[in-house]
Amino acid sequence: MRVYSRALREPREAFMNIILLGPPGAGKGTQAQYMCETFGFRQVSTGDMLREAIAAGTELGEQVESILSAGDLVPDDVIIRLVLELVKASTTGHLFDGVPRTVAQAEGLREGGVPINLVLEFTLPDQLVVERLGGRRVHPGSGRVYHLQHRPPRSAGVDDVTGEPIVQRPDDREDTVRARLSVYREQTMPLIDYYERAAADGLVRYVRISADDNFAAIREQVESVVRD
Ligand code: AMP
Numbered sequence: 001m002r003v004y005s006r007a008l009r010e011p012r013e014a015f016m017n018i019i020l021l022g023p024p025g026a027g028k029g030t031q032a033q034y035m036c037e038t039f040g041f042r043q044v045s046t047g048d049m050l051r052e053a054i055a056a057g058t059e060l061g062e063q064v065e066s067i068l069s070a071g072d073l074v075p076d077d078v079i080i081r082l083v084l085e086l087v088k089a090s091t092t093g094h095l096f097d098g099v100p101r102t103v104a105q106a107e108g109l110r111e112g113g114v115p116i117n118l119v120l121e122f123t124l125p126d127q128l129v130v131e132r133l134g135g136r137r138v139h140p141g142s143g144r145v146y147h148l149q150h151r152p153p154r155s156a157g158v159d160d161v162t163g164e165p166i167v168q169r170p171d172d173r174e175d176t177v178r179a180r181l182s183v184y185r186e187q188t189m190p191l192i193d194y195y196e197r198a199a200a201d202g203l204v205r206y207v208r209i210s211a212d213d214n215f216a217a218i219r220e221q222v223e224s225v226v227r228d
Helices: 028-039 046-056 059-070 076-088 103-111 126-135 174-188 190-200 215-227
Strands: 017-021 042-045 094-097 118-123 136-138 145-147 205-210
Touching: 017 028, 017 190, 028 042, 028 094, 028 145, 028 215, 042 046, 042 076, 046 059, 046 076, 059 076, 059 174, 076 103, 103 190, 118 190, 118 215, 126 136, 126 174, 174 190, 190 205, 205 215
Parallel strands: 017 094, 017 118, 042 094, 118 205
Antiparallel strands: 136 145
């Protein structure tokens, strides 16, 4: 495995960049939304960016549509380019939600000069992942996330802010969720080792949080880690 360079320790700018790691359905997007509102981070959700491209019918959208519906990963070079373009144009700290998803993507961020200060890993057993994603609904326009049982919208079926319909993502159906879980195990879990080693070398902070708790309890833990 390639080694996490010491150069990462010296951020180009004094902004905090945080990676949220964890299986689909662990609540990364929900916590990211809250943390961005509270701390002013910019949320970098490659999943949202890809879904927007699909909805807008761009060339990128056409290229990735079948990959997303199968629950597979979009090629690393496409993702790295997307993220670096966004970060380059940005003037705040970032919250990386769903990216990097492979060691190659982590290396792409490193080589692109994106310093990472903190990695927050959310853990959740597979059975809970399947249950949670089955009840998840999203507002396509904003990416706002709801859950039929745990975080229902104020009025059934519609987004709290815009009143527009909320929908189930096609890749939240059970067979695709199982495929995404095995992709997570095979391609993304090596990042745990990658960043834990970086943490052991003092290059990044690594904190693990159980996602098997309610939103507010997890939010409190996340907040205290970020403020620490
Ligand atoms: P998410 O919303 O993060 O669960 O992402 C939804 C889907 O978009 C994934 O199942 C992948 O098909 C694709 N995707 C999102 N982020 C990445 C990434 N960093 N690398 C590769 N594929 C991604």
